[in-house]
Amino acid sequence: MTTPPKTVRLRIQRFDPKTDTEPHYDTFEVTTKPGMTVLDALFQVLEKQDRLLAFRYSCRSAVCGSCATFINGKQRLACNTQIIKLGREVTIGPLPHIPVIRDLAVDLRPYFTKMHMVKPYFEAKEPYPEKEFIQSPKDREAIDVAIDCIDCMSCFSACPMGWTDPKYPGPAAFVEAARFIADTRDTAKAERLALVGCEDGVWRCHTVFNCAEACPKSIDPAHFIQYIKRKATRASLKR
Numbered sequence: 221m222t223t224p225p226k227t228v229r230l231r232i233q234r235f236d237p238k239t240d241t242e243p244h245y246d247t248f249e250v251t252t253k254p255g256m257t258v259l260d261a262l263f264q265v266l267e268k269q270d271r272l273l274a275f276r277y278s279c280r281s282a283v284c285g286s287c288a289t290f291i292n293g294k295q296r297l298a299c300n301t302q303i304i305k306l307g308r309e310v311t312i313g314p315l316p317h318i319p320v321i322r323d324l325a326v327d328l329r330p331y332f333t334k335m336h337m338v339k340p341y342f343e344a345k346e347p348y349p350e351k352e353f354i355q356s357p358k359d360r361e362a363i364d365v366a367i368d369c370i371d372c373m374s375c376f377s378a379c380p381m382g383w384t385d386p387k388y389p390g391p392a393a394f395v396e397a398a399r400f401i402a403d404t405r406d407t408a409k410a411e412r413l414a415l416v417g418c419e420d421g422v423w424r425c426h427t428v429f430n431c432a433e434a435c436p437k438s439i440d441p442a443h444f445i446q447y448i449k450r451k452a453t454r455a456s457l458k459r
């Protein structure tokens with residue numbers, strides 16, 4: 221069994237668009253301990269070496285999606301990545317292809333702007349039930365995987381179509397759309413299907429599976445994209 225390194229060298233991308241013309245890397249040595257995550261290492265840098273390091277986090281439990289960064293060339297959740305498994309040197313950057321606010325913190329607005337293109341919320345016709353919308357366990361199962369998305373933007377950052385097409389909603393938005401299209405309680409399926417089954421929607425996906433590879437929750441957005449394609453095709457045949 222290989223002995224885990226006692227210290228790890230972190231190469232962290234630094235960039236402040238207000239003052240810098242281009243990003244550079246700063247190097248920090250951190251002391252490891254059992255169970256230490258990349259997020260813990262970032263805190264060690266912040267508390268002991270550089271009070272100005274900027275990064276995002278909230279839950280520290282792989283639930284909120286805030287800490288997604290580009291770690292050793294892969295989108296990962298910093299709070300869910302054991303540092304000793306990454307070797308003696310770890311390179312950390314912000315999620316690629318998303319504007320940087322500072323250092324590892326990226327701008328969330330492009331992601332949520334695209335997410336809103338697909339009406340990512342439940343819609344139901346009135347009158348609403350007195351207590352709750354009832355759903356059978358089988359119908360609930362149909363949306364099980366899709367609701368695991370934590371909006372970490374990893375797939376968004378990994379999708380080549382998203383980088384080039386401002387009208388392309390992107391993998392997470394398609395997962396969200398599929399989640400509501402498959403939800404037996406939702407009444408806006410046709411409208412939502414029209415939003416994602418169009419020319420700038422799922423048909424632009426090149427099925428390169430970067431999204432599935434990047435997802436820290438093992439969701440396969442390509443599966444949901446295929447689901448929307450099938451639904452859109454069937455809907456068009458009925459017209």
Ligand code: FES
Pocket residue numbers: 276277278279280281282283284285286287288297298299300
């Ligand atoms: S801090 Fe919430 S997912 Fe990492």
